[in-house]
Amino acid sequence: MDASTSVVSEFDLIRTYFTRPTRHAVLGVGDDCALLQVQPNNVLAVSTDMLIEGRHFFAHADPRQLGHKCLAVNLSDLAAMGATPRWATLALALPAVDTAWLREFSAGLFALANRFELDLVGGDTTRGPLAICITIAGEVPAAQSLRRAGARVGDALWVSGSLGGAALALQCAQGAVHLNAEQQTAVNPCLHTPEPRVALGLALRGIATAAIDLSDGLCGDLGHVLTQSGVGATIAYANLPRHPVFHELQHTALEQQCVLAGGDDYELLFTAPSRAQRTIEQLAATHQLPLTQIGMITSADTGLVVRDAQGQRLQVPRSFDHFA
Numbered sequence: 308m309d310a311s312t313s314v315v316s317e318f319d320l321i322r323t324y325f326t327r328p329t330r331h332a333v334l335g336v337g338d339d340c341a342l343l344q345v346q347p348n349n350v351l352a353v354s355t356d357m358l359i360e361g362r363h364f365f366a367h368a369d370p371r372q373l374g375h376k377c378l379a380v381n382l383s384d385l386a387a388m389g390a391t392p393r394w395a396t397l398a399l400a401l402p403a404v405d406t407a408w409l410r411e412f413s414a415g416l417f418a419l420a421n422r423f424e425l426d427l428v429g430g431d432t433t434r435g436p437l438a439i440c441i442t443i444a445g446e447v448p449a450a451q452s453l454r455r456a457g458a459r460v461g462d463a464l465w466v467s468g469s470l471g472g473a474a475l476a477l478q479c480a481q482g483a484v485h486l487n488a489e490q491q492t493a494v495n496p497c498l499h500t501p502e503p504r505v506a507l508g509l510a511l512r513g514i515a516t517a518a519i520d521l522s523d524g525l526c527g528d529l530g531h532v533l534t535q536s537g538v539g540a541t542i543a544y545a546n547l548p549r550h551p552v553f554h555e556l557q558h559t560a561l562e563q564q565c566v567l568a569g570g571d572d573y574e575l576l577f578t579a580p581s582r583a584q585r586t587i588e589q590l591a592a593t594h595q596l597p598l599t600q601i602g603m604i605t606s607a608d609t610g611l612v613v614r615d616a617q618g619q620r621l622q623v624p625r626s627f628d629h630f631a
């Protein structure tokens with residue numbers, strides 16, 4: 308038998324790969340429940356994301372990158388609420404016990420968890436088609452949480468980082484687009500090891516009026532903010548920060564699709580009153596993260612309008628939807 312598929316019991320597996328000392332837990336892995344204490348005056352921010360092989364990631368995906376990504380997408384949700392990461396649980400279905408895979412997967416997961424002082428406090432492990440489900444919890448003073456419903460007419464609309472890189476990497480991996488080796492090296496990390504904007508989310512407490520993380524594409528995710536806030540928005544396409552590789556490709560249709568509707572960027576989209584502009588520009592400098600004003604919040608009756616450099620309206624593309 309291959310060394311990497313040697314027999315390991317469920318409990319050895321949990322102990323070896325998923326049990327680490329905790330920093331913020333009263334009780335972590337090993338009992339029937341974890342025991343967690345939220346600081347006085349804070350509320351718990353909780354979110355779950357599930358990643359299924361063949362749907363959210365390719366079969367035979369690099370396990371270390373997978374460990375990073377499945378936690379990163381959850382951390383991104385906390386970032387979008389302005390919450391401090393604290394705890395996570397991991398529900399894992401594995402087709403077999405592959406210790407090499409587990410070692411890499413847990414290394415990727417804990418490397419990111421450690422950077423944000425996040426404790427893995429429990430989970431469930433079962434045999435089945437590869438599926439990874441993380442529930443994450445953080446804390447935030449209730450009044451400072453960044454909700455989707457807070458955008459107001461006249462607010463400026465901002466986005467962090469650059470857009471479309473993950474979608475471009477996906478199109479390349481699927482063979483729909485050809486990228487040279489250098490271009491692939493530039494976009495692949497966007498798709499496989501996204502950086503959750505946790506520090507930015509925390510810094511936006513008391514500044515942003517609304518926030519969301521971009522998981523399904525700019526227009527679709529912005530649509531959630533607009534609906535929940537009861538407002539509209541106008542975006543200047545020319546102002547959108549796009550991944551630098553798009554400047555080389557000069558492929559307008561592909562670029563518009565990736566930048567306006569490509570998923571998996573995990574940047575923060577947020578709104579803030581115009582008087583916050585200087586403060587936000589200073590945040591960009593402190594966090595060494597581009598923050599770009601991409602448009603304005605308008606009244607609900609105008610809906611979402613995207614205009615090109617000539618002022619022409621662009622078609623708003625549909626974003627990803629698992630069931631549409």
Ligand code: ADP
Pocket residue numbers: 321325326335336337338339340341396397398399427428429430431432
């Ligand atoms: P129970 O049967 O009481 O649900 P389990 O036998 O499933 O407990 O799990 C034993 C302990 O290991 C629990 O504390 C559980 O939270 C933890 N655990 C199980 N799987 C994982 C995992 N993949 N990652 C982290 N902790 C886990």
Ligand code: MG
Pocket residue numbers: 430431432
């Ligand atoms: Mg269990």
